[in-house]
Amino acid sequence: MSDHQPGAGPSTACVPSLEQMQQWTRSLGQAQQLILEYATEQMARAVPQPPLPSACGALPPAPAHFFQPERLAQVQADFAKESIALWQRFLDGGKGDHTPPPDSPAARADRRFAAPQWTDHPFYDMIRQSYLLIADYLTRLSDTVDGIDPHQKERMRFATQGLVDALAPSNFPLTNPVVFERTMETGGENLVRGLRHMLADMEKGQLSQTDGSAFRVGENIAATPxxxxxxxxxxxxxxxxxxxxxxxxxxxxxxxxxxxxxxxxxxxxxxxxxxxxxxxxxxxxxxxxxxxxxxxxxxxxxxxxxxxxxxxxxxxxxxxxxxxxxxxxxxxxxxxxxxxxxxxxxxxxxxxxxxxxxxxxxxxxxxxxxxxxxxxxxxxxxxxxxxxxxxxxGRYMAATFNLLRGRDLIWNYVVNNYLLGEDYVPFDLLYWNGDxxxxxxxxxxxxxxxxxxxxxxxxxxxxxxxxxxxxxxxxxxxxxxxxxxxxxxxxxxxxxxxxxxxxxxxxxxxxxxxxxxxxxxxxxxxxxxxxxxxxxxxxxxxxxxxxxxxxxxxxxxxxxxxxxxxxxxxxxxxxxxxxxxxxxxxxxxxxxxxxxxxx
Missing domain, CATH: 3.40.50.1820 (Alpha/Beta hydrolase fold, catalytic domain)
Known part of the structure; x- marks a missing residue:
């Protein structure tokens, strides 16, 4: 990685210039806006629409507020405050302290971002903090929806959380520093191995979570006489x-x-x-x-x-x-x-x-x-x-149960096995889960x-x-x-x-x-x-x-x-x-x- 020049791309070995940090900040701000617009549109689609008026009947009653005004205002105000604070922490060209305050959503521990590269490099640190801020905003935003039944509201919150998990920067090669480094080190061999894993899973119609060849039913599992x-x-x-x-x-x-x-x-x-x-x-x-x-x-x-x-x-x-x-x-x-x-x-x-x-x-x-x-x-x-x-x-039920904990049971394996190209670790419980x-x-x-x-x-x-x-x-x-x-x-x-x-x-x-x-x-x-x-x-x-x-x-x-x-x-x-x-x-x-x- 040391042979990368400043400006050639994100690298843990270089400190970005002021111009680079400002450009990244603008880009991330635009990305924030795109994600927010997309998520809000998806939430709107999830809300049942009022019935159309009949040809000879009265107009239907006005629908309830889409969002609870007071809670929505508070969520938006908190997001604006946190966003400004986030951008300000990074506008000094990487020379200042980027650590968010303890009560900020960007300060919450998250094992998806446990690798030191996520905090050591200002570019990835800002991606991480920006994502955590947006994730918190979207989740809280779904809680402010009003005028729908509780079951529908829970479905919206679940769908929002699924969307937030899917959009995590850790899930994409160019925004995950560990994957980016591995790709540079191996000349892309990790992605080739990951592609093999993915094609094999597509062939069997099921996400793999472990090395199934390590287990034999009746021999080393289900073996009680x-x-x-x-x-x-x-x-x-x-x-x-x-x-x-x-x-x-x-x-x-x-x-x-x-x-x-x-x-x-x-x-x-x-x-x-x-x-x-x-x-x-x-x-x-x-x-x-x-x-x-x-x-x-x-x-x-x-x-x-x-x-x-x-x-x-x-x-x-x-x-x-x-x-x-x-x-x-x-x-x-x-x-x-x-x-x-x-x-x-x-x-x-x-x-x-x-x-x-x-x-x-x-x-x-x-x-x-x-x-x-x-x-x-x-x-x-x-x-x-x-x-x-x-x-x-049974694969449909397995997929449903995986969705209940998508972060751990889907995206974790997408990153490790598809992006990093890691070999599957033998684990009897996960073998059973896939059987x-x-x-x-x-x-x-x-x-x-x-x-x-x-x-x-x-x-x-x-x-x-x-x-x-x-x-x-x-x-x-x-x-x-x-x-x-x-x-x-x-x-x-x-x-x-x-x-x-x-x-x-x-x-x-x-x-x-x-x-x-x-x-x-x-x-x-x-x-x-x-x-x-x-x-x-x-x-x-x-x-x-x-x-x-x-x-x-x-x-x-x-x-x-x-x-x-x-x-x-x-x-x-x-x-x-x-x-x-x-x-x-x-x-x-x-x-x-x-x-x-x-x-």
Whole structure:
């Protein structure tokens, strides 16, 4: 870089002249204006327009203010003040202090701009500060919009944040100093490698986040020993081999979400919840759902409840000769487990389940978070079009979840792998995240409409399963509820609402991190923390105010709770050994469904 001459282009090795700084300032000011005009136009398009007057009717009432005048004026005044201060800091030709005041948006920490080049060079420092100022302005501007319903306003804010993230200077080669330097050093080889990555992703129709060649299902992930002991057109049932001489008499049946593969709970041995639970003396069974194909186009929620969860529960009860089982439902499978419990209660069969554990699961979708922004009549029509073969390609769902955290799950990889040309780092969790499953079209459409849009599960009797109306208030099964403090898919405030419906004893635990890392947090890692509260709390805020923080994993808290519910133990022999009972082993775990081979 030292051979670049001043004026030949931005370089970390030269100090710009006064004329250069003034030119850059003018250019950046023009860029600010263009971005603001574009973003404001996009926001205007997102606001529903008033209906046109009929040919013979009266004129419609005047629409409400597009922006709240007082808040808009304050936002504009703050932006003008910050912009003038920003330009003034750089108009001295790079000789003064460019550091923004601590309360300025341009002073906020942002790991996209963690490299020292973003602050060492005045050109990039001004780009960084200017972007952060504009980003703050656009986000605050979307909050001042008035005259639209709250759902539409949240969609506007989400879209604005997505636009702001996409326009970050870190995403473009010429405005990212790290990419610019790498390009100069390698003669553009980084961009060629990045192009290869991008073309490969285009070929498979999915953004890569890790090196998939490093993982083999059944060998170094999903490798806990066991046998598949039952297979249906909907699921395989895995029975894991015990590792202790005695096991709890009440077995555990785990229902993972069918939106992804089950082995999020059985990653590498040191991260595997399944292996850990087996080592704690539990007889563990796992449901491995079949990825949908055209033959499953009519599969609905009733099937996942009756021919999925209840069938698996009854199968394990019969196999081991026990009255009841412990259950775990993760995410959508936890929502489904809640409906299963309500159906069993309505039929007088609640004693089939000794306890229910819900991982980041919602039953009341009135505050369901950003995912609900993708659910309206237009989106449902789009889902129906995409599901023409009878199922929804899992890559669409993966893209939706990535959009919820676009900065981390999209643009981060665009920069590292497409622009810098970095090789993908092997990471088992990200490999699982990209191992998508297809969803039955009928189920997916009804799930979005009945639960996310219409919130029917929270309304007693609004939903029926196999002709039986269900009411969550009839559920008295002991329940362990786990929520992730930073969960963007099932926000803790939404998960908490289970307590407003179930009538049995509930232990609520708030775990550090989010939807995945908050769950998959083995004790050996000593990561994060969790919060519990032994006295009654009427709300999540009240819980947080009184909660006790415990460092590390919440898994030990959970196993003690399970043992307290049903402490009896039995010898790990006979039917407790996979394939040794009345159900013969079909194949070794993890089975062919999880490998994408349903034939």
């Amino acid at each position: 066991g046998k598949v002991v039952k297979e249906t057109p909907l699921y395989q049932l895995i029975h894991y081999a015990p590792t202790t001489k005695k096991v709890l008499a009440t077995p555990l049946v785990i229902f993972p979400p069918w939106i992804n593969r089950f082995y999020i709970l059985d990653l590498s041995p040191e991260k595997s919840f399944v292996k850990w639970a087996v080592d704690q003396g539990l007889s563990v069974f796992m449901v491995s759902w079949k990825s949908a194909d055209a033959s499953m186009k009519d599969i609905d929620w009733d099937d996942y409840i009756l021919r999925g969860q209840i069938d698996a529960i009854d199968t394990v009860r019969d196999l081991l000769g026990v009255e009841s089982v412990h259950t775990i439902g993760y995410c959508v499978a936890g929502t489904t487990l809640a409906a299963t419990l309500a159906l069993l209660a309505a039929r007088g069969q609640a004693d089939k389940v000794a306890s229910a554990t819900l991982f980041t699961a919602q039953v009341d979708f009135s505050e369901a978070g950003d995912l609900s922004l993708f659910v309206d009549d237009e989106q449902l029509k789009l889902v129906e079009q995409l599901s023409a073969p009878g199922y929804l390609d 998508t499953t297809n969803l039955p079209a009928t189920w997916h459409r009804h799930y979005l409409a009945d639960l996310y849009r219409d919130n029917k599960l929270a309304a007693p009797g609004a939903l029926s399963i196999d002709g039986t109306p269900i009411d969550l208030r009839k559920v008295t099964t002991p329940c362990y509820m786990q929520a992730g403090k930073e969960d963007h898919i099932a926000p803790p405030r939404s998960v908490w609402k289970v307590k407003d419906h179930f009538r049995g004893p509930i232990r609520f635990v708030l775990a550090g991190s989010g939807h995945i890392a908050g769950v998959v947090n083995p004790p050996s890692k000593q990561k994060y923390q969790y919060w519990t509260c032994e006295k009654p709390a009427a709300s999540l805020d009240e819980f947080v105010a009184s909660a006790t923080e415990t460092p590390g994993s919440w898994w030990p808290d959970w196993i003690e709770w399970v043992r307290a519910v049903a402490p009896e133990t039995v010898a790990a022999k006979g039917a407790r050994i996979p394939g040794k009972g009345k159900l013969a082993a079909i194949e070794d775990a993890p089975g062919r469904y999880v490998k994408g081979d349903p034939a």
